[in-house]
Amino acid sequence: MKILILGSGGREHAIGKKxxxxxxxxxLYFYPGxxxxSIIGKNIENHHTVLDLGFFAKKNAIDITIVGSEIFLLEGVVDIFQNLELKIVGPHYLAARLEGDRIFAKSFMKKYGIRTPKYNIFYCYEKAMHFLKKNTNSVAIKTNGIAAGKGVILAHNSYEYEKALKNMMIEKKFGKSGDQIIIEKFLKGKEASIISFFNGKNIIPFLSAKDYKKIGENEKGLNTGGMGSIVPNPYMTNSIWIDFKKNILEPTLKGLIIEKLTFFGFLYFGLMITEDKVYLLEYNTRIGDPEAQTLFPLMKSNFLKIIQSSFQDKEIYIDWKKLCxxxxxxxxxxxxxxxxxxKIISGLNSLKEPFYVAGAKKKQEKWITSSGRVLNIVGIGNTLKEARKKAYDQVKKIKFENLYFRKDIGL
Structure with missing residues (x-):
């Protein structure tokens, strides 16, 4: 069987390894990888558009394509592959807007009674500033479009409001994604990620995860694509799971079916757990990174069979190891x-599985850094404490100039 995986990060390496x-x-084939x-499959080159990728898949008899990165989804890769009669895991363009267009997603949540924080939409910098000048509470300011996981800024005072708005709407730090913004009520609580598989009829949730989004310890500083994660999330209690299914998952499924936004692929629920309720902050329409790297080592079921079951209209069951x-x-x-x-990386060859390459490549038999997030080191244990210790013991083996990592993942 030939499988093509679209994306270039640790998530795509984790999907391939599983x-x-x-x-x-x-x-396995990867683009760009x-x-x-490149060690577990073949990185393909010179396919600059999603149509090029479709022709590659057709010519090389690719059986299934799995979309890792949201960039491809919002370029309509699923629609193009389906028109070429190719099997692909991911949402068509209209459904991908649940991630790529926050205003569309918020409207969907409101229409189907999905619990989400109160929000206002702005297309004009002056009107947004006028609104914030009358506001005395903390807010979350969000770009409407995708921004590599960095398009959310928490602002707690007038200086932070103004800086965030200027970044997004005047200086265009996130490009066209900041043409329209959402100002959302700030909720205090614990975040949770629920990644699920959608087979067009049912949403099958994975184990709960906790993602650490900020660059600094204690969740300080700028948003990133994710600096670490743990599974399971200790804050997803039984009562929160019940609340999530009733007030978020079930109405989401109802809305997807009514609006004809059904697809075979991943659906990610970004949640905030407050004292007594759970709220939906955002959808992603692909598996999260680094949550994928934390989840796959615990998946007991055959991942390929899960994917095939959706195409064969079979029920999906997922078994998990009772580990952290x-x-x-x-x-x-x-x-x-x-x-x-x-920068030259040393110690990579001494790592024990599981670990994943995110932004590194081999050059003249040496590993060198090639991106912002370089490696994903995973520890597995009977308890979170044990898993955490194993991960950080592995981290000690890696050295490269300007290496940075958070020391509080899992605390």
Missing amino acids: LLEDDHSIH NGGT SCCVVLSSRGYPEKYESG
């Missing part, structure tokens, strides 16, 4: 803003 673990005979994916996992992201100092690449 597939090979379940079936050694699979042939990274240094880790902790993923620590090693990054280049300066990320998520300016950072230097091309």
Whole structure:
């Protein structure tokens, strides 16, 4: 079987490793891939558009394509592949707007009674500033479009309001994504990620995860694509799970079916758990990163069979190991803003599985950094404490210039 995976990060390396673990005979292709994916499969080159990728998949008889990165989804890759009669895991363009268009997603939540924080939409910098000048509470200011996981700024005072708005709407730090913004009521609580598989009829949730989004310890500083994660999330109690299913998952499923936004692929619920309720902050229409790297080592079921079951209209069951996992992201100092690449990495060959390459490549038999997030180190244990210790013991083996990582993942 030939499988093509679209994306270049640790998530895509994790998807590939899990597939090979379940079936050694699979042939993997990645676009664009990274240094880790080139070891377990073939990185393909010179396919600059999603149509090029479709022709590649057709010509090379790719059996299934799995979309890792949201960028491809919002370029309509699923629609193009389906028009070419190719099997692909991911939402068509209209459904991908649940991630790529926050205003569309918020309208969907409101229409179907999905519990989400109160919000206001602005298309004009002056009107947004006027609204915030009358506001004395903390807010979350969000770009409407995607921004590599960095398009949310929490603002607690007038200086922070103004800085965030200027970044998004005047200086265009996030490009066109900041043309329209959402100002949302700030909720105090604990975040949770529920990644699920949607087979067009049912939403099957994975284990709960906790993502650490900020660059600094104690969730301080700028938003990133994720600096670590743990599974399961200790704050997802039984009562919160029940609340989530009743007030978020079930009305989401109802809305997807009514609006004809059904697809075979992943649906990610970004949640905030307050003292007594759970709220939906956002949808993603692909598996999260670094949550994928933390979840796959605990998945007992055959991942390929889960995917095939959706295409074959079979029920999906997912078995999990009764263990805990902790993923620590090693990054280049300066990320998520300016950072230097091309630094030699030592110790990678001494790592024990599971670990994943995110932004590194091999050059003349040496591993070098090539992106902001470089490696994902995962520890597995009977308790979160044990998993955390194993992850950080592994981290000690890695050295490169300007190495940075958070020391509080899982605390």
